[in-house]
Amino acid sequence: MLTAVDDSVRLVVDRPYKAGEPIIVWCGPQPNSRLLLNYGFVDEDNPYDRIAIEASLNTEDPQYQEKRMIAQRNGKLAIQKFQVCVGKEKETISEMLPYLRLGYISDPDEMQCILSSEGDTCPVIPCSERAVLDQLVVYLKSRLAGYPTTLDEDESMLADGNLEPKKEVATRLVRLEKKMLHSCLQAANEFISGLPDHTVSPCHALYAPELK
Numbered sequence: 001m002l003t004a005v006d007d008s009v010r011l012v013v014d015r016p017y018k019a020g021e022p023i024i025v026w027c028g029p030q031p032n033s034r035l036l037l038n039y040g041f042v043d044e045d046n047p048y049d050r051i052a053i054e055a056s057l058n059t060e061d062p063q064y065q066e067k068r069m070i071a072q073r074n075g076k077l078a079i080q081k082f083q084v085c086v087g088k089e090k091e092t093i094s095e096m097l098p099y100l101r102l103g104y105i106s107d108p109d110e111m112q113c114i115l116s117s118e119g120d121t122c123p124v125i126p127c128s129e130r131a132v133l134d135q136l137v138v139y140l141k142s143r144l145a146g147y148p149t150t151l152d153e154d155e156s157m158l159a160d161g162n163l164e165p166k167k168e169v170a171t172r173l174v175r176l177e178k179k180m181l182h183s184c185l186q187a188a189n190e191f192i193s194g195l196p197d198h199t200v201s202p203c204h205a206l207y208a209p210e211l212k
Helices: 032-039 064-073 089-104 108-116 126-145 151-160 165-193
Strands: 002-005 008-011 050-056 079-085
Touching: 032 165, 050 089, 050 165, 064 089, 064 108, 079 089, 089 126, 089 165, 126 165, 151 165
Parallel strands: none
Antiparallel strands: 002 008, 050 079
């Protein structure tokens, strides 16, 4: 690490180094998006890499205040950012499901029942579960489609080795982001495959939660 000593900077190392030997400096637990902005590189094997998915309760929902209270009771906000960490994409999708289920509740009696209970008690209703997962799939596909290139095109450009340095590091960054999004999409599809009844149509929700 680097420390300030009077009017100079001291580099503290973890072992003896020989003259001319490269020194690797760890920049701390930062996602690749921050490493690129702060230091100009990305780490292909960064265990701290992550992307965010923002979910929010619909403010037009007549039961918005009640849903906000339930979300807060379970440690979530009306506008909640879910951090998708590399290698833990399925866990994050699973964490999002109770929050999204809450947004699909429309029956006032059911809402009062949840309010009077404790903890995360949103029931898993087949039609709403399918709707929640379908919404996630549509969102993830849309987010992937928002990139100007596909994951396969990124792989091809990097394999060619003809990119200028700035273009190459930017391509490496978005490729890693897309890999996490593809893993999230795979997880959502696996949850759909695990539903007990695939003949159930997804419920229509007037005030479905929003995803960004």
